[in-house]
Amino acid sequence: MTAQSVTARPLPAVGEQLLDREVAAGFVRGDERCLSAAYRRWGGLVHTLAARTLGDSREAEDVSQQVFLAAWVGRAGYRPERGSFPGWLVGITRRKIADALTARTRRLDLVAAAGAALPPAGEPVAGPETVLDRLLVTGELAKLPRAQREVLAMAFYADLTQAQIAERTGLPLGTVKSHARRGLHRMRHGLDGDRHPPEQDSHPRADRHRSTREMPGTGRAGQASARG
Numbered sequence: 001m002t003a004q005s006v007t008a009r010p011l012p013a014v015g016e017q018l019l020d021r022e023v024a025a026g027f028v029r030g031d032e033r034c035l036s037a038a039y040r041r042w043g044g045l046v047h048t049l050a051a052r053t054l055g056d057s058r059e060a061e062d063v064s065q066q067v068f069l070a071a072w073v074g075r076a077g078y079r080p081e082r083g084s085f086p087g088w089l090v091g092i093t094r095r096k097i098a099d100a101l102t103a104r105t106r107r108l109d110l111v112a113a114a115g116a117a118l119p120p121a122g123e124p125v126a127g128p129e130t131v132l133d134r135l136l137v138t139g140e141l142a143k144l145p146r147a148q149r150e151v152l153a154m155a156f157y158a159d160l161t162q163a164q165i166a167e168r169t170g171l172p173l174g175t176v177k178s179h180a181r182r183g184l185h186r187m188r189h190g191l192d193g194d195r196h197p198p199e200q201d202s203h204p205r206a207d208r209h210r211s212t213r214e215m216p217g218t219g220r221a222g223q224a225s226a227r228g
Helices: 020-029 032-054 057-073 085-115 128-143 146-157 162-169 173-195 204-218 220-227
Strands: none
Touching: 020 032, 020 085, 032 057, 032 085, 057 085, 085 162, 128 146, 128 173, 146 162, 146 173, 162 173
């Protein structure tokens, strides 16, 4: 037999023509083509389950990716005799949804605890101006999108750094910084608009930098806006 007479055997196509068990078998063997086929075939099911429970399409997409990553890493744990492959994926999906709900509850609890924090007994009662400042800031926080509101509430009320917020919420540090920057910009605009009409600022960059620096840690920008 010569080299010319040997015909290369084509790789089997991985698509809709394969049975579920064939996709599952290739997946367990570590065939990346079957990973792609599994995602195309059952990714919609996983995303739908997550979206229905979480009510957030973007969060559901994150969960979907986590499900298939967990399934791929733990593929040796799949046992056909215990159930179908899509059923196995659904089981992983439910666990990842539960993890996402737990993380969400933890974030909301942190925000609620920070917002409800009261001064210890014996501390002087805040004056009317301070109370007004807090009401103004709280009112502007309530107008922000949820992600920005949570990040800034932890910065204002719990006095957490951006790195600490990222650690507690599980969000990337860059995402925390983005939420804080956008939220501060919206709050500053709202506070300025409540107190006086917009004025021409001869140094907008310096003023914006100063306000962004002062608001998370000390609330001085909120006090200045409240006093006009």
